[in-house]
Amino acid sequence: MKGISIKDIAKQAGVSPTTVSFVLNGKAKEKRISEQVSKKIQKIANRLKYKPNQLARGLRTGKTKTIGLIVEDIANNFFASLAKVVEDEADKHGYKVLYGSTEDNTEKAKGLLEVLKYRQVDGYIITPTKNLDKDIEQLKSAAKPIILMDRYFPHVSSNYVVVDNYKGAYNATSHLIKQGYKKIAVVTLASDQVQMKDRLEGYTQALKDHHVPFSKTLVKRLPFDLDRVHSNEEIKKFLTSVKDLDAVFFATNYLGIYGIESIRSLGWQIGKEIGVVSFDDHDIFRLHSPAITCVSQPIGEIGRRIVDVLMKELNHPFATPQQIVLEPELIVRESSMHKG
Amino acid sequence: MKGISIKDIAKQAGVSPTTVSFVLNGKAKEKRISEQVSKKIQKIANRLKYKPNQLARGLRTGKTKTIGLIVEDIANNFFASLAKVVEDEADKHGYKVLYGSTEDNTEKAKGLLEVLKYRQVDGYIITPTKNLDKDIEQLKSAAKPIILMDRYFPHVSSNYVVVDNYKGAYNATSHLIKQGYKKIAVVTLASDQVQMKDRLEGYTQALKDHHVPFSKTLVKRLPFDLDRVHSNEEIKKFLTSVKDLDAVFFATNYLGIYGIESIRSLGWQIGKEIGVVSFDDHDIFRLHSPAITCVSQPIGEIGRRIVDVLMKELNHPFATPQQIVLEPELIVRESSMHKG
DNA sequence: ACGCTGGGCTAAATCGATATAGCATCGTTT
DNA sequence: AAACGATGCTATATCGATTTAGCCCAGCGT
Numbered sequence: 144m145k146g147i148s149i150k151d152i153a154k155q156a157g158v159s160p161t162t163v164s165f166v167l168n169g170k171a172k173e174k175r176i177s178e179q180v181s182k183k184i185q186k187i188a189n190r191l192k193y194k195p196n197q198l199a200r201g202l203r204t205g206k207t208k209t210i211g212l213i214v215e216d217i218a219n220n221f222f223a224s225l226a227k228v229v230e231d232e233a234d235k236h237g238y239k240v241l242y243g244s245t246e247d248n249t250e251k252a253k254g255l256l257e258v259l260k261y262r263q264v265d266g267y268i269i270t271p272t273k274n275l276d277k278d279i280e281q282l283k284s285a286a287k288p289i290i291l292m293d294r295y296f297p298h299v300s301s302n303y304v305v306v307d308n309y310k311g312a313y314n315a316t317s318h319l320i321k322q323g324y325k326k327i328a329v330v331t332l333a334s335d336q337v338q339m340k341d342r343l344e345g346y347t348q349a350l351k352d353h354h355v356p357f358s359k360t361l362v363k364r365l366p367f368d369l370d371r372v373h374s375n376e377e378i379k380k381f382l383t384s385v386k387d388l389d390a391v392f393f394a395t396n397y398l399g400i401y402g403i404e405s406i407r408s409l410g411w412q413i414g415k416e417i418g419v420v421s422f423d424d425h426d427i428f429r430l431h432s433p434a435i436t437c438v439s440q441p442i443g444e445i446g447r448r449i450v451d452v453l454m455k456e457l458n459h460p461f462a463t464p465q466q467i468v469l470e471p472e473l474i475v476r477e478s479s480m481h482k483g
Numbered sequence: 484m485k486g487i488s489i490k491d492i493a494k495q496a497g498v499s500p501t502t503v504s505f506v507l508n509g510k511a512k513e514k515r516i517s518e519q520v521s522k523k524i525q526k527i528a529n530r531l532k533y534k535p536n537q538l539a540r541g542l543r544t545g546k547t548k549t550i551g552l553i554v555e556d557i558a559n560n561f562f563a564s565l566a567k568v569v570e571d572e573a574d575k576h577g578y579k580v581l582y583g584s585t586e587d588n589t590e591k592a593k594g595l596l597e598v599l600k601y602r603q604v605d606g607y608i609i610t611p612t613k614n615l616d617k618d619i620e621q622l623k624s625a626a627k628p629i630i631l632m633d634r635y636f637p638h639v640s641s642n643y644v645v646v647d648n649y650k651g652a653y654n655a656t657s658h659l660i661k662q663g664y665k666k667i668a669v670v671t672l673a674s675d676q677v678q679m680k681d682r683l684e685g686y687t688q689a690l691k692d693h694h695v696p697f698s699k700t701l702v703k704r705l706p707f708d709l710d711r712v713h714s715n716e717e718i719k720k721f722l723t724s725v726k727d728l729d730a731v732f733f734a735t736n737y738l739g740i741y742g743i744e745s746i747r748s749l750g751w752q753i754g755k756e757i758g759v760v761s762f763d764d765h766d767i768f769r770l771h772s773p774a775i776t777c778v779s780q781p782i783g784e785i786g787r788r789i790v791d792v793l794m795k796e797l798n799h800p801f802a803t804p805q806q807i808v809l810e811p812e813l814i815v816r817e818s819s820m821h822k823g
Numbered sequence: 824a825c826g827c828t829g830g831g832c833t834a835a836a837t838c839g840a841t842a843t844a845g846c847a848t849c850g851t852t853t
Numbered sequence: 854a855a856a857c858g859a860t861g862c863t864a865t866a867t868c869g870a871t872t873t874a875g876c877c878c879a880g881c882g883t
Binding site for chain 1: 486512519534535536537538539541542547549556557559563564567570574580581582583584597598600601602603739740743744747766767770771772780
């Protein structure tokens with residue numbers, strides 16, 4: 144029932160637990176354990192299928208070989224796909240992942256950080272919420288490897304992997320303009336987090352650069368925690384309130400999904416009557432008819448870079464912060480191609 | 484930097500660590516610790532924000548307050564949504580979740596079980612793959628709480644939570660028949676796991692009960708690991724090969740998604756030329772036009788029951804196996820309503 | 824005055840691994 | 854032959870909590 148411990152091996156081999164530990168940790172040479180003893184121990188360990196007790200090891204070494212993954216919502220396709228990549232990559236390094244969803248709620252996020260902390264995770268992958276900067280800095284000063292994702296705090300020097308949200312939004316908006324759409328609205332979150340700001344700025348700058356008039360009435364901000372039904376109501380109210388509207392840019396995948404739903408229930412023809420582009424790709428966008436143009440994030444790449452940076456920092460603490468900005472890709476589909 | 488330990492509290496309170504442990508574990512009464520001392524310790528613990536080191540505790544007690552969640556694919560909407568529910572429910576009981584995806588690959592599943600085992604998780608939520616029965620029984624005989632989900636092994640007595648796959652498929656098929664569809668095919672996985680068998684049986688029995696002729700040529704089985712492109716090819720080949728076909732039942736959500744894609748690329752009109760029903764709901768099905776009829780699993784309920792059973796077993800080992808079969812719901816949408 | 828009971832608390836062992844300090848033994852050097 | 858340095862291995866403390874066994878003292882009965 145109980146697992147095989149280092150003592151069991153020691154007993155069978157007729158040596159001390161210390162020796163066994165040395166050998167199994169590859170320190171045989173360094174600690175001058177003879178070939179014979181070394182081999183004998185290896186053999187017995189294999190035969191008994193010895194697996195070190197991670198708890199005991201963690202208690203002694205302070206390393207749990209576990210990383211904490213804090214996402215906005217594990218049920219959201221973007222984060223779930225990322226979780227999959229992170230799981231795979233971490234596994235390659237012998238790490239397991241503890242996850243948690245913040246719902247973009249600062250209190251929940253703080254709670255998660257605390258739990259992960261006293262569970263002694265070795266490193267953190269964090270999708271930060273508003274006002275989480277202090278907590279992040281606290282962790283940093285505790286010398287814990289951390290990497291932010293999806294967004295970051297401009298005034299905090301930390302690792303992060305994000306996409307160029309500005310460029311993504313800029314390209315999306317420019318694309319709509321080039322397709323002949325004239326009055327382009329944006330639906331975003333009522334959030335002043337950097338990723339949302341950047342997307343909004345990309346949008347406004349694109350309008351400016353192409354000499355398309357901008358007005359505040361073209362911007363709708365929805366609270367994060369609004370449910371589907373109410374979001375749809377708000378979006379519909381907004382879309383019908385803008386005169387001569389002929390295109391919308393949705394700033395996140397689920398806003399895009401709500402948006403499509405809303406537009407459809409208004410009976411408007413996507414693509415013709417109203418151009419649509421959303422941030423983030425999703426099966427829905429690909430399969431929708433008409434298919435929805437989107438700004439796609441390279442999820443595999445993001446996940447790989449995240450784990451890569453984290454592992455490097457786990458092995459060489461105090462590395463200089465890595466701030467990685469990946470290129471999003473504009474995937475043009477039918478929803479933005481049939482103006483006129 | 485280092486956390487507050489029980490010793491720190493003991494020192495401040497001028498008592499022994501033992502006493503502190505008793506008090507903080509609610510054994511003050513039982514261990515006859517005086518009110519005064521008890522309160523003093525509580526106060527100090529709160530002030531220092533003491534959090535027990537889970538590793539140390541786990542090492543001593545053998546309980547890690549962690550459960551392992553093995554799913555088929557965490558990036559799949561169904562499993563991701565479930566992971567969210569499991570996370571929330573487990574959290575209520577103070578448990579964290581370690582997850583892993585099998586890709587329906589037995590070797591990966593075995594690897595996951597092993598890792599979770601030597602990480603000493605307290606209990607397991609498992610979406611089993613083929614041939615995992617032996618490993619499950621081994622865990623069971625090690626007295627580890629386990630609950631299977633989505634599928635189970637008929638010859639193994641274990642806890643499980645599933646939906647009535649037979650009934651779901653039966654209702655879906657019957658519904659198509661009642662809507663006037665005459666020649667109904669099924670696309671399923673080349674798997675002899677119970678959930679797939681049941682779905683197939685539900686389908687055939689429905690045909691039989693409604694006196695609709697059945698033929699082997701109406702069944703297509705795809706391997707699990709076929710990628711999107713090849714799956715689509717296979718599905719298209721299959722659909723065009725069946726004479727007078729006028730409806731299809733897809734036995735899983737991603738088969739449904741592939742199916743829609745395939746049918747669309749064949750240029751067939753869903754609902755009119757070909758009725759479609761899929762197992763599992765998905766945003767895509769709801770938003771597709773025409774919207775896709777589906778057999779929806781009650782994900783929230785599934786997750787809650789799973790964690791509930793697991794927690795009960797964690798607290799009272801050797802309970803009798805709970806085998807919970809929930810009702811799926813047929814959600815009728817346009818894809819099955821426009822025959823003729 | 825002596826033993827007994829029970830209240831209130833603690834010393835020490837323990838979980839399984841790792842890290843540190845150090846003990847024999849043997850061959851070599853001067 | 855005493856000193857020295859490798860060589861090969863081990864005893865012991867440690868991580869932070871829990872748990873077992875039991876100490877000490879006060880009050881009580883006889």
